[in-house]
Amino acid sequence: MMMTNRKLQKDIERWLTIEVEAGTDEAEMAFEVAFAALPRLEPRAGFAERVMYAFQPTPVVRPSEWLRWGWKAATGGALALVAIALGLVPLAGITVELPSAGAIVDTTTGGVSWLAGWLANGLEVWSFLVRIGNAIGLAIATPQIGAALMATALIGAAALFELNRLLVPERRTA
Amino acid sequence: MLDEQLVVEALSGSQSAYRELVRRFERPIFNLVARMVRDHTLAEDLAQDSFVKAFSRLDSYRSEQGKFSNWLFKIAHNTAIDHLRKSNLETYSLDKGDDPEEPDFHALLADHEADTPLEVAERADLGRALGEAVERLRREYREVIVLRHQEGFAYEEIAEITKLPLGTVKTYIHRARKELAAHLLAAGWGPAEARRNPLGNAFVGRAG
Numbered sequence: 001m002m003m004t005n006r007k008l009q010k011d012i013e014r015w016l017t018i019e020v021e022a023g024t025d026e027a028e029m030a031f032e033v034a035f036a037a038l039p040r041l042e043p044r045a046g047f048a049e050r051v052m053y054a055f056q057p058t059p060v061v062r063p064s065e066w067l068r069w070g071w072k073a074a075t076g077g078a079l080a081l082v083a084i085a086l087g088l089v090p091l092a093g094i095t096v097e098l099p100s101a102g103a104i105v106d107t108t109t110g111g112v113s114w115l116a117g118w119l120a121n122g123l124e125v126w127s128f129l130v131r132i133g134n135a136i137g138l139a140i141a142t143p144q145i146g147a148a149l150m151a152t153a154l155i156g157a158a159a160l161f162e163l164n165r166l167l168v169p170e171r172r173t174a
Numbered sequence: 175m176l177d178e179q180l181v182v183e184a185l186s187g188s189q190s191a192y193r194e195l196v197r198r199f200e201r202p203i204f205n206l207v208a209r210m211v212r213d214h215t216l217a218e219d220l221a222q223d224s225f226v227k228a229f230s231r232l233d234s235y236r237s238e239q240g241k242f243s244n245w246l247f248k249i250a251h252n253t254a255i256d257h258l259r260k261s262n263l264e265t266y267s268l269d270k271g272d273d274p275e276e277p278d279f280h281a282l283l284a285d286h287e288a289d290t291p292l293e294v295a296e297r298a299d300l301g302r303a304l305g306e307a308v309e310r311l312r313r314e315y316r317e318v319i320v321l322r323h324q325e326g327f328a329y330e331e332i333a334e335i336t337k338l339p340l341g342t343v344k345t346y347i348h349r350a351r352k353e354l355a356a357h358l359l360a361a362g363w364g365p366a367e368a369r370r371n372p373l374g375n376a377f378v379g380r381a382g
Contacts, residue, residue: 008296012363019355031351035323037297040205043218044200047204048196050218051225055192 008037177242185232199243202325203250209320210254210313220257224250240334241243244297247325247335250346251317258313307357315350322347 015030099107139145177198183191203224206215228235228249237246308316317336321327329347333340 010294012358016359016363019351020226027351028347032323034300035304035319037300038308038324039301040201041208041214041217042201043204043221045221047200047218048193051187051196051200051222052193054222055226066198094344106280152289153285 012037181232181235181237181242184229192229195229195242199225199246202243203246205324206247206320207250207254209316210251211258212309214215216257220253221250224253225254232319241331243279244327244334247321247327251335303358303361303363304354307354307361310357311350311353315346315353318343318346319350319354331342 011030012034015027015034018027019028140149176196177195179193180191180338184195200221204221206219207220207224208214211217211220224246228246235242239245254285308319311319314336318332318338321332321335322329327335329340332338332347333343336343338346
């Protein structure tokens with residue numbers, strides 16, 4: 001193939017000659033020069049937009065730096081105020097009476113017994129409901145009552161169906 | 175900005191970081207996939223899938239384990255391989271079909287840096303001949319030759335991306351080069367004396 005572009009011709013011939021004769025690293029380097037004539041294939045325009053549309057990243061919601069610093073400052077300020085207030089208590093001559101250990105125990109045990117009584121009341125309600133459910137269950141389990149209930153349900157459903165059928169033409173004419 | 179820094183920004187929700195990562199890698203990723211599957215439309219779909227997969231599991235990327243580009247190319251390689259295995263598509267051609275929107279691959283192969291119209295035409299000829307020779311290579315050869323000589327990856331990196339042993343990668347590249355040389359000589363390129371014996375002893379390549 002005759003070529004007027006001397007450099008291009010030399011590049012390709014050099015590689016092909018070396019490849020035939022040597023086939024070493026030198027051939028690889030010569031090949032690299034010749035292979036540069038093969039441009040990269042490219043996607044159509046707008047590829048990035050199509051990728052972004054297909055992906056649609058969900059950003060991780062994180063509090064801003066200001067918000068985080070504000071939160072830290074508020075917490076620190078509140079703790080400092082508590083510390084200052086505690087430090088001012090003796091200076092202001094205020095005496096704080098701490099409850100004795102006996103009083104704490106009394107309060108705790110009283111609280112526990114109140115909680116137990118409260119739970120027992122709650123359970124009373126549930127046991128009452130269980131008794132009602134039990135009675136209904138027993139009644140339904142009886143064949144006669146079960147059949148009567150079933151018949152009542154069927155009659156009720158049939159009545160509702162008929163009522164609906166009668167009402168449809170009236171709705172249309174209204 | 176480094177790719178790895180862009181990954182951190184993307185993970186914190188920056189859309190522009192994602193977009194920049196696509197912009198940086200769209201061409202090399204598409205080029206590799208297109209050379210592997212030899213179909214423009216399919217290559218675009220697979221390249222897009224590769225990005226979407228990569229971004230969906232971006233938090234699993236660890237910079238200590240290697241460069242982001244290697245990680246992304248590995249995903250693109252796996253995506254293309256999975257598709258080829260599923261559909262057994264190895265017979266597509268880069269020739270322009272009936273679709274008017276489909277770009278002419280051979281026109282894309284033209285190099286626009288040369289000076290005169292004749293030189294442009296000659297480089298386009300060489301590009302076309304190289305493209306046709308690359309197309310005739312085995313898929314494995316096509317992939318490694320593109321990774322090595324178009325994307326500039328080291329042998330070790332290619333082995334990591336393709337999950338092939340290092341020795342195999344070197345062998346594939348060597349054979350690919352030999353086969354390309356044989357194809358080009360047979361097509362009439364190269365010195366006159368070599369053209370007289372284009373498939374001499376040095377060229378025992380096999381197109382497939």
